[in-house]
Amino acid sequence: MHLPALPNLFLADLPPEAPLTPSLVRDACISVKRNRTQWLLPRRTSELVDLIAYNADRWLQLDYPLRRIALQAGAAELGFSTPTMARGLDAFFRQLTHDHLMGWITQDLGDSRRLDEFSAPSAELRHGRLALARGPELLAQVAAGNLPVSTLSLMVAGLLLRSGQFIKCSQRSTILPRLFAHSLAELEPKLGACLELASWPGGNEALEGSMMGESDCLVVQGSDAVVEDLRRRMPSTCRCVAHGHRLSFGFVTGEVLGTFLAKKVAERAAIDVAAWNQLGCLSPHVYYVEDTGSLAPEGFAAALSEALARLENAEPRGALRPDEAAAIDQRRSLHQLRAAHHRSLHRDAITVPRGAFFEAPTAETQVWSSEGSTAWTVVYEADPAFRTSCLNRFIYVKPCRNLADALRRAEVVRGQVSTVGIATTEGRSQELALELARWGVSRVCPLGRMQDPPLAWRHDGRPSLAELVQWTDWEQASS
Amino acid sequence: MATSLVEFGAQIRSRIFAFAASGKADFFGDPGFDQLARSLFRLQFEANPAYRAWCESHGTNPDNLSCWQQIPLVPTEAFKEVDLTCFEPGAASTCFHSSGTTGHRPSRHWHSQQSLAIYEESLAGWFEPFLLKEEVQEEALELRESDGRWAILSLTPPPEVVPHSSLAYMIGTTIRRFGAKDSLFAGMLDSKGDWALDTDRLLFALRRSLCGNRPLILMGTAFNFVHFLDLAEQRNLRYRLAVGSRLMETGGYKGRSRVLSPEVLHSELSRRLGVPPSHIITEYGMCELSSQAYSHAVGGKPERHFRFPPWTRIRVLSPETGSDVEEDATGTLAVIDLANVWSVLGVQTGDLAIRHDNGFQLVGRIPQSEPRGCSLLTV
Numbered sequence: 001m002h003l004p005a006l007p008n009l010f011l012a013d014l015p016p017e018a019p020l021t022p023s024l025v026r027d028a029c030i031s032v033k034r035n036r037t038q039w040l041l042p043r044r045t046s047e048l049v050d051l052i053a054y055n056a057d058r059w060l061q062l063d064y065p066l067r068r069i070a071l072q073a074g075a076a077e078l079g080f081s082t083p084t085m086a087r088g089l090d091a092f093f094r095q096l097t098h099d100h101l102m103g104w105i106t107q108d109l110g111d112s113r114r115l116d117e118f119s120a121p122s123a124e125l126r127h128g129r130l131a132l133a134r135g136p137e138l139l140a141q142v143a144a145g146n147l148p149v150s151t152l153s154l155m156v157a158g159l160l161l162r163s164g165q166f167i168k169c170s171q172r173s174t175i176l177p178r179l180f181a182h183s184l185a186e187l188e189p190k191l192g193a194c195l196e197l198a199s200w201p202g203g204n205e206a207l208e209g210s211m212m213g214e215s216d217c218l219v220v221q222g223s224d225a226v227v228e229d230l231r232r233r234m235p236s237t238c239r240c241v242a243h244g245h246r247l248s249f250g251f252v253t254g255e256v257l258g259t260f261l262a263k264k265v266a267e268r269a270a271i272d273v274a275a276w277n278q279l280g281c282l283s284p285h286v287y288y289v290e291d292t293g294s295l296a297p298e299g300f301a302a303a304l305s306e307a308l309a310r311l312e313n314a315e316p317r318g319a320l321r322p323d324e325a326a327a328i329d330q331r332r333s334l335h336q337l338r339a340a341h342h343r344s345l346h347r348d349a350i351t352v353p354r355g356a357f358f359e360a361p362t363a364e365t366q367v368w369s370s371e372g373s374t375a376w377t378v379v380y381e382a383d384p385a386f387r388t389s390c391l392n393r394f395i396y397v398k399p400c401r402n403l404a405d406a407l408r409r410a411e412v413v414r415g416q417v418s419t420v421g422i423a424t425t426e427g428r429s430q431e432l433a434l435e436l437a438r439w440g441v442s443r444v445c446p447l448g449r450m451q452d453p454p455l456a457w458r459h460d461g462r463p464s465l466a467e468l469v470q471w472t473d474w475e476q477a478s479s
Numbered sequence: 480m481a482t483s484l485v486e487f488g489a490q491i492r493s494r495i496f497a498f499a500a501s502g503k504a505d506f507f508g509d510p511g512f513d514q515l516a517r518s519l520f521r522l523q524f525e526a527n528p529a530y531r532a533w534c535e536s537h538g539t540n541p542d543n544l545s546c547w548q549q550i551p552l553v554p555t556e557a558f559k560e561v562d563l564t565c566f567e568p569g570a571a572s573t574c575f576h577s578s579g580t581t582g583h584r585p586s587r588h589w590h591s592q593q594s595l596a597i598y599e600e601s602l603a604g605w606f607e608p609f610l611l612k613e614e615v616q617e618e619a620l621e622l623r624e625s626d627g628r629w630a631i632l633s634l635t636p637p638p639e640v641v642p643h644s645s646l647a648y649m650i651g652t653t654i655r656r657f658g659a660k661d662s663l664f665a666g667m668l669d670s671k672g673d674w675a676l677d678t679d680r681l682l683f684a685l686r687r688s689l690c691g692n693r694p695l696i697l698m699g700t701a702f703n704f705v706h707f708l709d710l711a712e713q714r715n716l717r718y719r720l721a722v723g724s725r726l727m728e729t730g731g732y733k734g735r736s737r738v739l740s741p742e743v744l745h746s747e748l749s750r751r752l753g754v755p756p757s758h759i760i761t762e763y764g765m766c767e768l769s770s771q772a773y774s775h776a777v778g779g780k781p782e783r784h785f786r787f788p789p790w791t792r793i794r795v796l797s798p799e800t801g802s803d804v805e806e807d808a809t810g811t812l813a814v815i816d817l818a819n820v821w822s823v824l825g826v827q828t829g830d831l832a833i834r835h836d837n838g839f840q841l842v843g844r845i846p847q848s849e850p851r852g853c854s855l856l857t858v
Contacts, residue, residue, distance in 0.1 A: 322809040323831055325798035326845040329811065330829060333554040337533055341561050344532035373799050 006069075006182055011198035012174050020200055022210040028196045029166055029214035033138050036164035039190040045115050048159055049101040051191070055183055056096030059089065066179045066186075077175045078148065080277060081318035088276050088451070092149045095455040096156065104456035105160065108465035109133050115161065118474050128476040133469040135161025136217035140238075142202070142230065143177065144221035145170035147280040150243075151177045153455070154219055155195070157465055159184075166211055169199040202226060205233060212238050217468060219243070241467050243460055246281040246418035247388065249288065250447055251406055251432070252300060253424040257293025262303055265423045268448030269395075270307035272421055273376070275451035277317055278391045282419045282443075282451050285389040286396040288406035298366060301380035301397035305368030308376040308393065317375045317393050327390045328374040335379045338365040386410045403432055407439050418460065419443040421450040480518045484526060484565055487519055488593055488820045492600045495790060495818070499604040504789035507817075512792060515817055516547035519824050526565035530823045533557070547792065548803075552813045552827040555767050558586035565821045566591060575645035575766035578733055588645070588766045594821040598769045599652045601818035605788040606653055609773040610696065610727055610760060628659040632684045634699025634707060636674060637664035645766040646729065650698050661687070666703065673735060676706050685718060694723035697752070701728055702736035704748055709736070711751045719753030725777050726754055729762040731844070741783070756781045763841065767826050769818035772838070786838040790817040795834035796827070809833050809842055 006013060011020060011028060058064050070089065071082050080088070106112045110131075113119040118130035139158045143151040151167065155177065158165040169177050177197055185192020200207050202222070212218055212234050219241045220227050227242040234240055250272065256265050272284050287304070289297035320328075342364055363383035370376050376393040384398045386409050400406040410417065420441045422432055433444045442461035443453065458464065481487035494506045505511070521541035524531050534540060534551045544550065553563060555577070564571060571589035579585055590598065611629065631654050635644065638651040647664075654662045665681035666674055688695040697720075699707075704726075711717065726748060732738045739747070745759045757778050763785050764771035772785040787793055794803055795810040804810040812832040815825050831842040 320799075322798060323843070323846055326811050326831055327847075329798035329801075330554055330556060330845050333827070334556045334560070336536060337554070337557045337560060340532045340536035341529060343536070344528065372801075 006178070009185055009192055010178065010181060010196055012169060012178050020198060020207055022206045025166075025198065025207050025210040026214060028198070029138055029140075029164075029211060032164040032166060032194055032196050033214070035190070035193040036137065036162065040159075040162045040164070040194045043162060045102075045105065045112065045160065048162075049098055051187060052096055052101060052156055052159060053098045055187055056093040058183065059093040066183050070176060070179050074148075074175050074179075075318065078173050079318050079320065081316040083315040084274065084277060084318065087315065088149060091275075091452045092152060100455045101156075101160065104465060107456045108463040109469070118472075128478060130474045130476065132472045132474070133161075134472065135163040135469055136215070136239075137164060138166060138215040138217075139163035139468065140166045140168065140211050140215035140218045142168045142208075142218065142220045142222060142226070143170050143173075144243075145172040147276055148173050148176035149276075150221060150280075150459075152180050154464075155180060156455075157468065159191070160465065161468055163217075163468075165195050166215060167195070167197045168208070168211060169197055171199050171201055174199045203229065209233065217241065219468075241462075246416055246442075246460060247413060248282050248284050248417060248419040248421070248450060249286045249386070249410065250284045250421040250423070250450070251403060252287060252289045252447070253422070253428060253432075254290040254292030254294075255425045255428065256423050257289070257295040257300060259294065262293075262295045262300060263307075265447060266300060266303035266307045267310075268423065268446070269304050269421075270311050271448045272450040273304075273308060273393055273395045274311050274315055274317070278389065278393055278395070280451055282453065283391070284395065284421060284450060285391075286386060286398055286410075288384075288398055288400045288403075288409070290402060291399045292401075297397055297399040298364075298380050301366065301378050302368065304395070304397060305376070305378040308378065308395075309370065312370060312375050320374065320392055324392055325374045328377060328392060328394055331390045331394065332367060332369055332374075332377055332379075335365050335367045335381070338363075339367055384409045386412055388413075403435050407435070415440055417441050419445060419450050419453075421445055421447040423447040480514070481522070484522050484820055485593065487522060488597050491515070491790065491817055491820060492597050495597075495600045495604045495788075498789065499600075499607060502608070507789040512790075512817070513547050515790075516550060516792075516815060516824060517541070517544060519817060519820065520544060520547075520550050523565060523823060527563060527823060529557075529561040529563050547815060548794070550815060550825040552794075552796075552815075552825040553823045554827045555586055555765065555829050558588060558767050559584045562587070562589065563823050564589040573648075574643060575648070576643035577766045578644070578646075578730070585643075586765075586767055588822055591821065594769070595648075597818050597820055598648075599656075601770045601788065601790065602649055602652055603656050605771060605773070607657075609776045610653075610725060611657060612777050626659075629657050629662070629696050630684075630688055630693050631658040631662035631696045631698065632681070632688070633662075633664045634666050634676060634681070634697070634703035635664065636666040636668055640668060641674075645764070646700065649764070649771070653696075653698070666699070674700070674703065676703065676710065678710060681707070681710075682716075685720075688721060688724075689718060692721045694721045694725070696725055696727065697754075698727040698729075700730040701739075701741075701744060702730075702732045704728055704744060705732070705736040705739060708739075708744075708747050708751060717751055717753075724752070724754050725758040725760065726752070727760050727762050729764060745781070761785075765828065767819075767822075767828075768814055768816050769820075770814075770816050784835055784838040784840055787814060787816075791815060793832075793834075793839055795832050795839060804834055806834055806836060811845065812839060812841075 059067050071085050075082050075085050102112050110121045111119045114133045118132045120130045141154055167177055181195050181197055215238050217239045220230050221243045224244045227244050231240055269287055289300045291297055366380040368378040378395055380397045384400055387396050420436050424432055436444050481490055498504050524534060524541050537551045539551050566589055571591050573590040575588045577586035633650040635647045635650060638647040641647045663684055665677050665684055667677045669675040745756050749756055761774040762771050770788050770791050772787040774783045774785055775781055792815045794813040796813055797804050797810050809831055812830045813827040829845050831845060832839040833842060
């Protein structure tokens with residue numbers, strides 16, 4: 001999308017008819033690297049942290065012009081309603097405080113000074129060892145199309161590491177990375193000159209070859225096929241950090257399904273379904289609900305449907321493309337049919353010639369959905385097998401006896417699960433977290449925060465800053 | 480009004496037959512269609528328990544139905560789930576399955592001799608005006624068999640080898656009805672059970688038609704034709720089929736060959752076989768229906784605006800609201816098919832289409848609901 005209000009700073013700002021060529025991309029990479037050496041490399045961590053935090057503060061102001069463009073144009077480009085977009089942006093920019101940023105560096109690198117000077121935590125110091133971490137000279141990023149904030153988060157990481165950056169945006173969502181880059185350039189044009197953004201249809205070997213040929217580190221977010229394809233073409237001088245697609249689910253224990261608490265739990269569950277319209281890897285596909293509570297799993301599904309209906313008023317899902325809406329419509333019909341079939345079997349076993357041709361699925365199914373739109377759908381299925389949702393606020397609720405039972409059902413997606421959101425009592429949470437960790441989940445969080453990971457979270461179970469740096473160890477001569 | 484499905488079936492058959500004979504579709508004008516559709520709905524509601532359960536869940540029954548547009552539509556996916564049939568157990572002899580990738584549960588549409596007779600009438604009644612239309616090609620006319628039958632060459636395996644394929648059955652029917660004695664099936668199953676070309680038979684039939692300068696009707700799926708193109712490339716084959724030859728291509732690829740856009744497929748076929756694009760007709764059909772749509776009549780402009788026969792109606796529905804979309808807008812395609820006598824007449828397809836005044840244009844399949852970029856598992 002061409003934004004007339006913004007100056008042409010980046011390749012992505014050029015009108016769509018302006019052709020990108022491999023040499024244009026290569027030249028851009030080279031000048032970013034030159035600018036980085038001159039203007040970014042000498043900066044101190046504390047300065048950069050302050051600058052990022054100050055910028056985030058501006059983004060949180062309701063009248064900040066770039067925020068307003070993001071909410072309007074972003075909703076148009078990405079299909080999120082303005083409140084959904086605002087909630088997602090606020091959650092992200094609220095994280096970018098001085099404390100969180102310094103905490104992130106300390107967590108990942110062991111000491112907050114490690115990007116500025118040789119330093120070490122005390123255990124290493126005792127052995128006379130110091131280390132300095134260096135970010136990539138040119139950090140290239142192939143961004144995913146579904147969610148904008150993971151791209152922004154990596155841009156922040158790149159800044160902290162003093163890396164020049166080349167961001168290949170998804171064609172479907174260039175707007176937020178561009179606006180974020182403009183906000184940085186507005187504060188400090190020299191910083192903006194250490195960034196480049198462009199977008200082209202993925203798989204363009206010539207353009208991607210130019211980009212990878214100039215970078216020393218490439219972060220890819222996308223489908224496994226995209227990751228594989230890029231890895232194959234990557235020169236040996238470039239290191240690859242890949243984040244393939246992951247999925248997530250929720251788990252609700254029986255203890256929190258008392259009459260009063262259940263409503264709150266359902267509200268939090270609804271927030272996770274609605275956040276970024278469920279399009280991220282951290283969004284739940286299924287809620288497994290223990291059948292030991294005073295509210296049965298079906299009852300929880302009903303409560304969740306009420307919460308989603310309320311949320312639709314405050315934070316509408318927004319319009320979908322016909323194919324996305326049709327996918328929901330088709331999936332709904334299928335489950336409605338199963339529900340009708342199940343009811344008729346139970347009402348009058350004689351009317352349906354059972355086993356006449358082949359056995360139809362007979363597990364109980366119930367469907368709750370928005371009237372006259374595809375805005376939200378809750379499907380309760382007694383069949384506990386894990387199911388992937390068609391997303392855009394379409395969620396499954398399934399019963400289970402306990403966590404071990406749920407994990408058995410989720411075995412098909414083991415190794416691909418990012419986050420499990422849990423609603424439980426304090427007493428059980430530790431035991432559950434341990435069980436989930438041993439099963440291979442990379443993040444456990446309370447329900448209601450699934451799409452809202454802290455800045456320093458370990459993406460796909462890997463420390464995100466530490467993953468990007470190169471170290472220089474210095475073993476001091478013993479005195 | 481028909482009081483039984485047997486009676487209704489006989490009525491529909493005779494009306495389709497009358498249409499085929501006269502080219503007039505008066506019986507299926509709006510009032511006639513509405514009456515027939517409502518009468519068939521009542522009979523199916525009574526005889527088809529799974530459909531009745533579906534209708535009741537929508538609060539629809541024969542007594543509160545006021546026009547055909549209110550007939551509850553069954554998604555094609557439902558044919559994978561339940562038996563949508565009016566037959567008593569044991570009364571159905573044939574079952575058409577949807578094609579799909581291995582491991583997927585197919586749709587099932589049950590048939591008996593009775594329902595197949597209607598299927599055949601429906602198929603022939605619409606096939607003829609679109610595929611067999613004669614142009615003023617005196618030379619070709621003379622060279623065709625004196626009984627007016629056509630040399631038909633199918634790239635699919637024969638129906639006895641693939642008894643669950645409605646397409647093979649359809650082609651078998653056209654050969655029985657319109658085919659010359661030497662019509663043949665040049666498809667087979669390979670060692671993995673996938674459809675493949677029987678190269679010797681295929682090349683034999685092509686060469687025979689060339690030698691005799693007899694026009695040929697070539698029928699098959701899109702991937703069958705891609706297999707042919709691959710063969711032609713490999714052996715450097717290029718033919719100029721006799722004037723008046725025509726192709727009928729149908730269906731998707733299902734991962735069985737490389738995928739070509741319809742434009743590329745047609746222009747390649749045109750180049751390799753010497754058949755003009757006006758003589759390459761695309762068929763749109765599925766095992767859940769008993770009628771087919773065609774992109775254009777042979778010799779006409781290849782517009783790719785599909786049309787179903789007069790004993791059907793199409794609806795293009797907004798997936799958001801479920802109501803009919805405006806002209807030129809995109810939505811889910813649904814077909815109300817009066818020839819689907821023994822199953823359900825209202826079928827909602829898994830395809831997106833653009834509504835036009837004289838038919839519809841296909842946009843594509845509704846994406847199967849997998850998380851973006853992942854193909855971890857399917858429903």
